[in-house]
Amino acid sequence: MVSLQEQLMKAGLVDKKKVKVANQEKSKQQKIERRTGVTSVNESREAALEAQRQQAERARALNAERDAAAAQKAVQAQIAQMVQVNRQSKGKGDIAYNFTIGTKVERIHVSEAVRGHLVAGRLSIVELNGAFELVPRVIAEKIAERAPERVVRVNKVEAVAGEDDPYKDFKIPDDFDW
Known part of the structure; x- marks a missing residue:
């Protein structure tokens, strides 16, 4: 499989100098991370x-x-x-x-x-x-x-009317319609 760097170089989007600078930056960043123990934040990965x-x-x-x-x-x-x-x-x-x-x-x-x-x-x-x-x-x-x-x-x-119901003696007529 051809690497992305090689594909970009074939397409003419980057030259050997830019690839070399990018690799140097990457290796510097890795050295700093190893020395300090702090990893850098990769914004694209976080996004x-x-x-x-x-x-x-x-x-x-x-x-x-x-x-x-x-x-x-x-x-x-x-x-x-x-x-x-x-x-x-x-x-x-x-x-x-x-x-x-x-x-x-x-x-x-x-x-x-x-x-x-x-x-x-x-x-x-x-x-x-x-x-x-x-x-x-x-x-x-x-x-x-x-x-x-x-x-x-x-x-x-x-409930059935109890003894304390005041209206227990009054019956409702059968023909009463609400």
Whole structure:
């Protein structure tokens, strides 16, 4: 293999004097390093190492973004599967059930039995692909662990009224609709 010096001399970019001066400078630098024990800093090598470190950092950041996107996609697939498997029927849809999402009021039509389950907290409303689905409360809690913004409505089961409840003697009418 032909050395770089020889290639540069053949191309006419350097002459023998310049090669000789460069070799002398290199040997002087090596002598000084041996005597003092201090190595000289090679700027081009340091620049190459820094560029390599920056490239590795960019690669790590891109891999982290890719992994986060894949994890988010997997969570969305899990949620969709849980909703599809545990979806409950809304019934004939003769009663409107109103609920809020942020500041917007939405409405779904459910049967009387489903409305009772919603009010009692046994069923919950979950958003999936722009549609509202009814799932059991346990499934809604699992979905809320993964993506709380998907769970629209979960009614908490209220504790049984104790002896100190001031309204225990007042019954709520059956036909009372919120």
